[in-house]
Amino acid sequence: MKHLSRFLLASLCFLSLSTMQAQDNNNPWALGLGINAVDFYPTGEDAPLGGYFDEFFNTGDHWNVLPGLSRISLARNVGAGFYFEAAGSVNQLSKFGDMGTDNLMYYALDGTFNYSFRNDANAGWFDPILGAGGGYTWIDDQGFGTLDGTAGINFWLSDNLALTVQTVYKHAFDDNFDSHFQHVAGIKFAMGGKDTDGDGIYDKDDECPEVAGLAQFNGCPDSDGDGIEDRMDECPNDAGLAQFNGCPDTDGDGVSDNNDECPTVAGLPEMNGCPDADGDGIRDGDDECPNEAGPKENNGCPWEDQDNDGVLDKDDECPEVAGTAANNGCPEPTVEVIEELNEYSRTILFDLDKATIRSESEETLQAIADIMKEYSNTTFHIEGHTDSTGSDAYNLKLSKERAASVRDFLINAGIPSARLTSEGYGESQPIASNNTSKGRQQNRRVEISLEKEGDTSSEQGEDQTEQDTTGM
The missing domain is CATH 2.40.160.20 (Porin)
Known part of the structure; x- marks a missing residue:
C-alpha cells in the first residue's frame, strides 16, 4: 500500500x-x-x-x-x-x-x-x-x-x-x-486532445492547426502583434493598421508602406506617397528643382532667360545673347548697324555697264560679311538701283544682276544663302535728282536692309526670306 x-x-x-x-x-x-x-x-x-x-x-x-x-x-x-x-x-x-x-x-x-x-x-x-x-x-x-x-x-x-x-x-x-x-x-x-502546433488550441477548433497561433484568432498567428491575423494581414511581419490591412504607414502620409514609393518621407497619394515640395506635379525625386515650380519639359525647373532679353530660353534661338522677341530672342541689327552696312555698300564698284565687282571692293564686301555674321538669325535684303540713263528694261536688268553679284560674294564669304535675298529695282526708286551728275551718282547704288516679314522679293534660283538693306 x-x-x-x-x-x-x-x-x-x-x-x-x-x-x-x-x-x-x-x-x-x-x-x-x-x-x-x-x-x-x-x-x-x-x-x-x-x-x-x-x-x-x-x-x-x-x-x-x-x-x-x-x-x-x-x-x-x-x-x-x-x-x-x-x-x-x-x-x-x-x-x-x-x-x-x-x-x-x-x-x-x-x-x-x-x-x-x-x-x-x-x-x-x-x-x-x-x-x-x-x-x-x-x-x-x-x-x-x-x-x-x-x-x-x-x-x-x-x-x-x-x-x-x-x-x-x-x-x-x-x-x-x-x-x-x-x-x-x-x-x-x-x-488525449491533438494540438499539432502546440498553441493550446486543439486541431478540431484550430483554423491554422500547423502554425502556432492565438485563441482570439481561432489558433491562427499574428506574427507582428498588430491585432490582425496573418492570413488577413497584407504585411504579416510588420505591425500596421487595420485601415491598411495590417500594413504600416511609417511616414504617416496616408499611403501604406507597401504602396508607398517613398515610405520614409511624407508625400501625396497621387504621387504614390512621394513628396512634391513645389507643387508642380513632379515628385521631388524626379524634380531637378524640387523647391521651384517648373514644367515637366524642363525637368521640374522654371524656364530661364539667361540673356535677360525677355525671351525664355525654351523659345530663345539665341539663349546666351540678348535679342528681341520679334527675332525669337536673337539680336537684330540696329539702325546704326544698318547705316554702317550701307556706308560700306555705297563704296562697292562694278565694271562699266556690268555686274562684275571690282577687286578693290572685295575688302569692303568682306567687312559687310563680318558684320552680318554677328547677327546669325537675321535675314538681309540686298537691293540694286540705277539712275535713269538708258532704257527702263536695261536699267532693271542691270540692277538685278548687280544685287545678285553682291549676294553671291557674301554667300561665298560664309553667310548662309537662306539669310540673303536680292532684288533689282532699276531707276524706279531714286534718292536724288537724275538731272544732275551728282544726283545720278547717288541713284546708282546697292542698299542693304532687314528682310521684312511677308516680303516675297528674291533672286530667282536662290533661297529667299530675310530682311535688311544697303545701297550703292
Whole structure:
C-alpha cells in the first residue's frame, strides 16, 4: 500500500503540470485515480442490513475503506456530453452491515455510460454526472454480475485537473450475493486532445492547426502583434493598421508602406506617397528643382532667360545673347548697324555697264560679311538701283544682276544663302535728282536692309526670306 500511495502522489504532480482541458471532444480521454469505500448496509436488505439509504453516511460503522490508491478509471468522451468510463477497484471487507466479517478481498470491474452536465452546458467548474452500466465483482474467489447506477460531481480545479466524488449502486444479479454501494473519491485528469502546433488550441477548433497561433484568432498567428491575423494581414511581419490591412504607414502620409514609393518621407497619394515640395506635379525625386515650380519639359525647373532679353530660353534661338522677341530672342541689327552696312555698300564698284565687282571692293564686301555674321538669325535684303540713263528694261536688268553679284560674294564669304535675298529695282526708286551728275551718282547704288516679314522679293534660283538693306 505504501507503494500505491507514492504512485498516486507522483501521478498527481506530473499531470497537474499538463495544459489539457476538461474532458470533452478536444480531450476525449480522462484518467481517474482514487480510493473507494464499499458499504452493504443502506441497501434495503434484511438484518444485519438497513433500509435504502439508511445511515448512508455512517462511515465509521459500515464503510470498508482500503487506504491508498484503490481505484483506477479510464473514460472516453463519445460526444453530446456522454462518456464511457471503465473502472477497476480493489478493497478489503471487514464490515458487513452491522456485523464484522473476515478480511475478504473485494475486486470489481465496471463500465458505465455517464452524462456530464458540464460538458453539455460547457460552463464552470461544477460538473454533476449521472450514469448507468454494469460490472462484475469478486469477493475472495466468488464472482457475480451487477447492474450499476452512478451519481457524482467533478470539481474542476483547473482546465485539466478535477476532484471527483461519486456513489455507485451495484445491484447483484445473483441472490447469493448482496447489492451494495461503492463510494469513490479521487482526482481526474483530462487528456488525449491533438494540438499539432502546440498553441493550446486543439486541431478540431484550430483554423491554422500547423502554425502556432492565438485563441482570439481561432489558433491562427499574428506574427507582428498588430491585432490582425496573418492570413488577413497584407504585411504579416510588420505591425500596421487595420485601415491598411495590417500594413504600416511609417511616414504617416496616408499611403501604406507597401504602396508607398517613398515610405520614409511624407508625400501625396497621387504621387504614390512621394513628396512634391513645389507643387508642380513632379515628385521631388524626379524634380531637378524640387523647391521651384517648373514644367515637366524642363525637368521640374522654371524656364530661364539667361540673356535677360525677355525671351525664355525654351523659345530663345539665341539663349546666351540678348535679342528681341520679334527675332525669337536673337539680336537684330540696329539702325546704326544698318547705316554702317550701307556706308560700306555705297563704296562697292562694278565694271562699266556690268555686274562684275571690282577687286578693290572685295575688302569692303568682306567687312559687310563680318558684320552680318554677328547677327546669325537675321535675314538681309540686298537691293540694286540705277539712275535713269538708258532704257527702263536695261536699267532693271542691270540692277538685278548687280544685287545678285553682291549676294553671291557674301554667300561665298560664309553667310548662309537662306539669310540673303536680292532684288533689282532699276531707276524706279531714286534718292536724288537724275538731272544732275551728282544726283545720278547717288541713284546708282546697292542698299542693304532687314528682310521684312511677308516680303516675297528674291533672286530667282536662290533661297529667299530675310530682311535688311544697303545701297550703292
